[in-house]
Amino acid sequence: MDRLEMSRRTLLKQGSAALTGWALLNTLRVGAAPAVLAQAGAEVLPWLEQPAENPVPEIIANQLTWEDLDSWVTPNDQFFSIAHYNRPEIDADEWHLEITGLVKQPLTLTLDEIKALPRQELTFTLECSGNHGLPFFWGGIGNASWAGAPLAGLLEEAGVLDDGIEVVFWGVDAGEETIGEQTVTQHFARSLSLADAMHPDNLLCYEMNGEPLPQPNGFPLRLIAPGWFGIANVKWLQRIEVWDTRLMNRFMARDYVTVRQEGSEDEPVWTQRSVGRALLKSAPARVVHSNGHYRIDGAAWGAPIRHVDVKIDDGPWRRARLDRTQRAEYAWSFWSFNWANPTPGEHAITTRAVDTAGNVQPAADDPLLANKLTYWESNGQITRTVEIPT
Incomplete structure (x- = not known):
């Protein structure tokens, strides 16, 4: 019996029932507009404030324009991408993946061999941890159906040794780094603890929305770690x-590190934590006008969403309606709020998400955010301004 056949049996034995449940949970129609967004002939009012011009389009590309959000799944050609070094062009026929280090049996796999393993698919909203942290970066988010081979099965096949505690993922992309007085060429890398890497939903992903991974999004293979910020993927x-x-390295200990003041004012303690799991968040996407009626649409993500509240100007928080037609464990939820009889002029619209555990998206003055010195993990309540015409 060859190695691929053993992998198939191992993964299938781990739970066909679980895979069936997962498939039902992640059912979607690519490109379909949820009920809260599907309204032909509606006028979308522009937000008065807009992100600044992107000064680094070679690094941050294809950001979401919130007013254009009209599909639960983000089409591949509209999905944002980040380049930490270069954007390598890779010949899939010459490429292979190595699994090595503290393992009993190092593995080398071609793309075809990975595709021959049991296939798993899930829907996951991927957000950059810098999203909304910079004046020009408000659209580093997208939702896609990702497919590939479960990572855990291959780590089990390789046989992690008892002293193995960390799983490091290396990309082909590389650039120069200065370490002390030395300048070296370094490949991009991030890591997960062994326990986190063995999560059954982590994928060695080769497919996005039913098509091969686009080059900007990691072709031919990328890690998909649902529930984590984009940097981990x-x-x-x-x-x-x-x-x-x-x-x-840079991306675990120097960059993508959140610095926050804790302790007391008299004895402050500055903590540094590597960016990790996605955080609870929501955003107003657009204001729609149709037949004399106004509606606010938006999205919430980062945790299972219980509800979303909307506040207009200094008014009370009022409950939005969650769209239930398209949902998945790791995907954003769309919501809408019927705005009855808005007065002409400028209005500020703020939203907050509440997850199923009762956690509330923090306000900007929450100490969790107010005491943060870095722009990573900016999940505070978002306010947008719109003008209602006379």
Whole structure:
């Protein structure tokens, strides 16, 4: 019996019932507009404030324009992408993936061999941890159906040794880094603890919305770690290593690190934590006018959503209506709020999400955000301004 056949049996034995439940949970229609967004002939009012011009289009590309949001699944050609170094062009026929380090049996797999493994698919809203943290970066988010081979099965097949605690994911993309007085060429890398890497929903992903991964989004293979910020979802993947120590490179220990003041005013303590799991968040997407009626549409994500509240100007929080037609465990939820008889002039619209555990999206003056010095993990309540015509 060859290795691929053993992998198939191993993964199938791990739970066909679980895979069936997952498939039902993640049912979607690519490109279909949810009920809250489907309204032909409606006028979308522009937000008065707009993001600043992007000064680094070679790094941050294809941002979402919130007023244009009309599909639960983001089409591939509209999905944002980030380049930390270069954007490598890879020949899939020459490419292979290595799984090595502290394992009993190192593996080398071609793309065809990975595609021959049991296929798993899930819908996941991917957000950059810098989204809404910079004046020009408000659209680093998108929702897609991702498909690939479960990572856990291949790590089990390789056989992680007892002293292995960290799984490091290396990309093909590379650039120069200065470490002390030395300048070196370094490949992009991020890591997960072994326990986090073994989560059954992590995928070695080769397909996005039913098509091969686009080049900007990691072709031919990327890691999809649902529930984590985008930085953890390594693109252009070429090597996976198991270590007995923590990875402390630029993207784990120096950049993508949130610095926050804790302790007391008299004795402040400055903490530094690597960006990790996605956070509870919502945003107003657009204001729609049709036949004399106004409606506010938006999205909420980062956790299972219980409800979304909307506040107009200094008024009370009022409950929005969640769209229930398209839902998935790791995907955003769309919502709408019928805005009755708005007065002409400018109005500020603020939203907050509440998850099923009762956690509330923080306000900007919440100490969790007010004491944060870095722009990463900016999940505060978002306010947009619109003008209602006379």
